[in-house]
Every structure is written in C-alpha cells, then in structure tokens.
Amino acid sequence: MxxxxxxxxxxxxxxxRLCAASAEDSKIFTPFFDMxxxxxxxxxxxxxxxxGGNINTxxxxxxxxxxxxxxxxxxxxxxxxxxxxxxxxxxxxxxxMAHGFNLEYRRSVTDRIxxxxxxxxxxxxxxxxxxxxxxNGLYNMNSAGGQLAADYIFDEGKNGYVxxxxxxxTVTFPNYTDLLREFQxxxxxxxxxxxxxDQTMGQVSLRPAWNKFFGGVTYTVQNYKNQKVVAASGxxxxxxxxxxxxxxDFGFHHRLWIFEMYPMVSxxxxxxxxxxxxxKFLGDTxxxxxxxxxxxxxxxxxVPVDLNITSKWAIGGAFSIQRRAYDKRYARNADNxxxxxxxxxxxxxxxxxxxxxxxxxxxxxxxxxxIVANSNNKFEKYMPYNYTGNSFGLAYQLSY
Amino acid sequence: MGKIMKKLILILLALxxxxxxxxxxxxxxxxxxxxxxxxxxxxxxxxxxxxQDLEATTPLPPGKSxxxxxxxxxxxxxxxxxxxxxxxxxxxxxxxxxxxxQLDLIGGYWDMLxxxxxxxDSETVDSAKFGGYYAGAxxxxxxSPRVRTFWGYKRSVLKAKLDFKAGQEPEFLGTKxxxxxxxxxxDFFIAGIETPKGINKLWSIQLNYGLNTQTFSSKVSWxxxxxxxxxxxxxxxxxxxxxxxxxxxxx
Numbered sequence: 001m002x003x004x005x006x007x008x009x010x011x012x013x014x015x016x017r018l019c020a021a022s023a024e025d026s027k028i029f030t031p032f033f034d035m036x037x038x039x040x041x042x043x044x045x046x047x048x049x050x051x052g053g054n055i056n057t058x059x060x061x062x063x064x065x066x067x068x069x070x071x072x073x074x075x076x077x078x079x080x081x082x083x084x085x086x087x088x089x090x091x092x093x094x095x096x097m098a099h100g101f102n103l104e105y106r107r108s109v110t111d112r113i114x115x116x117x118x119x120x121x122x123x124x125x126x127x128x129x130x131x132x133x134x135x136n137g138l139y140n141m142n143s144a145g146g147q148l149a150a151d152y153i154f155d156e157g158k159n160g161y162v163x164x165x166x167x168x169x170t171v172t173f174p175n176y177t178d179l180l181r182e183f184q185x186x187x188x189x190x191x192x193x194x195x196x197x198d199q200t201m202g203q204v205s206l207r208p209a210w211n212k213f214f215g216g217v218t219y220t221v222q223n224y225k226n227q228k229v230v231a232a233s234g235x236x237x238x239x240x241x242x243x244x245x246x247x248x249d250f251g252f253h254h255r256l257w258i259f260e261m262y263p264m265v266s267x268x269x270x271x272x273x274x275x276x277x278x279x280k281f282l283g284d285t286x287x288x289x290x291x292x293x294x295x296x297x298x299x300x301x302x303v304p305v306d307l308n309i310t311s312k313w314a315i316g317g318a319f320s321i322q323r324r325a326y327d328k329r330y331a332r333n334a335d336n337x338x339x340x341x342x343x344x345x346x347x348x349x350x351x352x353x354x355x356x357x358x359x360x361x362x363x364x365x366x367x368x369x370x371i372v373a374n375s376n377n378k379f380e381k382y383m384p385y386n387y388t389g390n391s392f393g394l395a396y397q398l399s400y
Numbered sequence: 401m402g403k404i405m406k407k408l409i410l411i412l413l414a415l416x417x418x419x420x421x422x423x424x425x426x427x428x429x430x431x432x433x434x435x436x437x438x439x440x441x442x443x444x445x446x447x448x449x450x451x452q453d454l455e456a457t458t459p460l461p462p463g464k465s466x467x468x469x470x471x472x473x474x475x476x477x478x479x480x481x482x483x484x485x486x487x488x489x490x491x492x493x494x495x496x497x498x499x500x501x502q503l504d505l506i507g508g509y510w511d512m513l514x515x516x517x518x519x520x521d522s523e524t525v526d527s528a529k530f531g532g533y534y535a536g537a538x539x540x541x542x543x544s545p546r547v548r549t550f551w552g553y554k555r556s557v558l559k560a561k562l563d564f565k566a567g568q569e570p571e572f573l574g575t576k577x578x579x580x581x582x583x584x585x586x587d588f589f590i591a592g593i594e595t596p597k598g599i600n601k602l603w604s605i606q607l608n609y610g611l612n613t614q615t616f617s618s619k620v621s622w623x624x625x626x627x628x629x630x631x632x633x634x635x636x637x638x639x640x641x642x643x644x645x646x647x648x649x650x651x
Contacts, residue, residue, distance in 0.1 A: 031549055039640060400543055
C-alpha cells in the first residue's frame, strides 16, 4: 500500500521534473542526467548495526522536432535500500528497486499554454531481509498507463506556471499471495493467487509554481480489481476495496545571504473502505473486527538548511517530522489488545551534514542523523514502533 | 579553509562515533557470522563484486586511441586477482559527422593467483579455478564543454570452482564443505557522467545494472594520467564499500 502511494507521488513528482527539463534553443537534442547516491550505516537502539543506501538515476533526452513540438524520453532507476522507516511502512531490512520509462510529447498551443500527453511503464521489485531473488518478491509490481497534462505559463520571467495533470495506471502484482488465506484454506488457490492487489490508479493534480515556490493538491484513487472488503462477520463481502488519498503540499528553494533553504510541508488524508480482522495469534477462533482500520491523516514537514560558508563548502542541518494519526485505529498494548486511544505514530529526524561542491554539476555530502520514533502502539513483536537510532553516511549527487 | 574544514569533518565524524548511544551495542560476532553466511549463500556474487572493481568502464579521455589498465586494490592486493584491461577507440566524438558520439571497445581478463598456488601447494585443496572476463562498448558524448555522459554495455563472466581433497574437507558453520562450483554471467547496462576536477583530473559517477540477475553497483571515480581512485558501492553486496586503486595508461 505504502509502496503504491509512494509510486503515485513519484509519478506526480516526476511530472514536475519532466516539466522542468527545457530545451536549449540552439540544440535539437538536450540530454538530462541526474544521479544521486547515498550509503549509510544504521545503529538502532534495538537490534544490530546494518547498512543501506539509495540510488536514483534519471537519464533523459529532450528532442526538439519543430519550434512548437518536443519529445521527452526519460528512464528512471530507483533503488531504496535498508534503513529506518516510519512505523507501519516497512521492515528496516526491506529493499525495493524500480525501473521507470516515460515518453512525453509536448505541444505549445500558444505562447502561454502547452499540452503534454504521455505514456509510462514501471517495473518494481521488492526484497525482504531473507534475500530472496528479486524476481520472487511478494510485492513485485508492474504498471502501465498514460497521462495528459496542461501547463499555463503566467510569468515567464520568474518561471511561474500552473499544471493540471491526469494520470492513469493499471497496476499488477504478479507474485502477490494472501498468506493468511493460504494458511486458512491451502486447497483454494484461486482466492489466494487471484491478483488480489491488482488495481487501477487514477490521479489528478493541480500544481502551481512561481519563483522557486511550489505546491499543489493531488488526488489519487486506487480501485482494486479483486480484493474485497472484509465484513464484521469476518468473511469477505462483495464490495471491492477502494482507497483514496488527498495530498496538499508546499515548499520552496531559496537563498538568503549564506543560507540556502528548501523546506517542504505536506498533509495527506488517506481513506480506505477496507476493514481489519485482528487475529491475536495464529488460529485465534474469536478474532476482533476493526472498522475503517486504514484511514489516517499524515503530516510531513522537513526543513533543510545549508550554510554556504564558502563557494565550495557548506554546513547543513535538517529537521524533519512525520506524524500519522489514524482516524479509527486503536493503539495496542504490549499484549496485542486494543487500548482506548487512537493510534498516533511520529518519527523525527535531526541531521547534521557537511557538503562539498566538487564543481558546478557535482557535490558530495557527509551526514549524521538522529532518529526518534514514537507511537502509543506498544505491540512491537513484528515491527518496531518506539526506538531511537543513529545513522551516518555519505551521499553524492551529479546532475546536468 | 580547506584544511580547517577537513579537520572539522574528522572531528564531527569522531563525535558521531563516540556519542552514538547504540554504538556499544554492536554485536560484531553476529555481524561476522551474517557476512560469512551471505558469502556461502552466494559465493559467485561476492567474488564478482571484486571483478567489477577491475573492470574499466569509463570512456577513453578525448583524443586518446587506446588504453591499458590493471587494478591494484582490492583486486591484486589482497585478493590476488592478476588482471589486465584494454580500451580501444573505434571513433572519436564528431569525427564521422558532427554530434556522433565517441565509441570505445572495452574488455579485460583476470585470474586468481591464490587459487593456482593453493592447488599446487595445499594439502587440503585438490583443484581451484577462479577467473573471469568482460567485454563491451562505451559510447560517450559531450553535453557541455565540461560534462560528458557515457552509456555502455558489458558482458561479464566469472567462474569459481574449488575441490577439497577427500578427508581434508573443512567445516564451515557446522557443515562439511566438499567443493563448490559456481559462476556468474550477465549482460550489463552502464550509464554515467564525467566532469573535470582539475587539470587532467576527472571525476565520474556511474551505474552498472545486470539485466538478468539485477546485480547493480555505483562507481564513483577520480582519475588522472596514471592512477584512478574509486569508491565502488554495492548496496546489495556482502562488502558494501570497495575502495579502489587502479593504474592506467592512455595513448
């Protein structure tokens, strides 16, 4: 679920980047290259040291066919390694990898209006700490679909524009199997492997940007093709699962004297018609029903600041917080019983870093972070909810 | 200023290490067991990471027709991978027609000296063969006077075979190991970018991605007239960081 939302937001973010890449007047072909790489060691308060990294590579080519027509092709490789993660998202040792291909046609209708139809394909792999082969990942995912975007440029001098975009994706999970159903009814393969996570995803976004300020509203709908909603009786009913996300976000990237700031804030409302049956242990004959278990409101705030001491060196500091409050999910105590409090998770990260600009296109950063994760959910048999951790590592970025 | 900043980095790093409340809790023994287990689970993958260290996957500098390279660390020392690589330029950028990229052929071979010595002298090893090769092509194109991007393909092959003499089999994690015969081969896609760091000094970062095995690495390199210093990162490998030192000559 989290992964899919992430891919949706990446799709929205990618659209922004696609829009940002612009052709140089004198050239027919303009390449686009961005590679970021980070690797860090993680020391959690519970458990042993581990390492993990992130790689994001975007390579693209913008072709100017005529003065009004352009074609933009982009390949995106993303690897997200082991690391600390917000509660209810993934295990520390889970990793994922994705290949994305986007092809976009741009047509300038007038000096101020541009339309951008496009197609996109994505292949995602997942891997747990068991180190299974990438091709066998339970949450491996393929998606394909199209987009239609329109830009209205209102201030050419300060790069001010508004983008309205509609995006549609068909998503399949070829390896997904419902482990609980497999355990309960091993003979019934159809209900276990019948593409339970397969879905269509639609997304509408309206995003204005001006003078390095940006923001917007993004509405995402996930319609499950086969997954049914579990009823209070404990069996799946006839209603298919449907999830929606409404996200508002705002940020900017500005310099003030030696300070370079790029804060970002977002607020997400997640709603799902799916409910939950809590089995206290395997074989529990009296499971507890929890309605609207997955609905939540989430706030993300990150405030990174770099102090440019010289043209080459900068000292950086960053504060980020993620707070998720569930609408109806009650927190559990250490014995796996629901309490009377609604579950609230927070994860706060403080980062200190030193950045060296190698030249106009490349930089390296050494960083150290302190992570504090808190939750009123005290049932931590399978996933940590309350922990502290340190991480330190290095990151490279090269973009053209 | 540079010296002060470097000192500051060291002090901060030292502080992170000393101040970390979790640092004392590191269980190095279990970490060692985990690493050993990962090597046993996929020995070819472990040895192939070192092959990637010796593979010359950056383009020839503009104006050079061919180049030779041998990797010194961590390949020859301490892994005893004796190795040689060759790059040959098929055509320079813009020579045939304006805008046509430079095209280089690349390839190399390695053989593990320790495996040969073990077969000859050891009382436990019956036969051993560790070696590999790679071949491919790199296309590079300038996107500005100071930036080149490069794209490539390589085919990498590794063979690792070890037989122990009967009655002399070692035990590893409680299991008797008779022999292992493993290998690795894959077709890789390469994408990278290169930019100057000083006079005759270049800096590059690249991604190598194996299409069949999903093996991937990121290579960060600094290179001049004779030497290349690198930091190869294998996020899914047993040893994530490989500091690299290579010797090369380009003509």
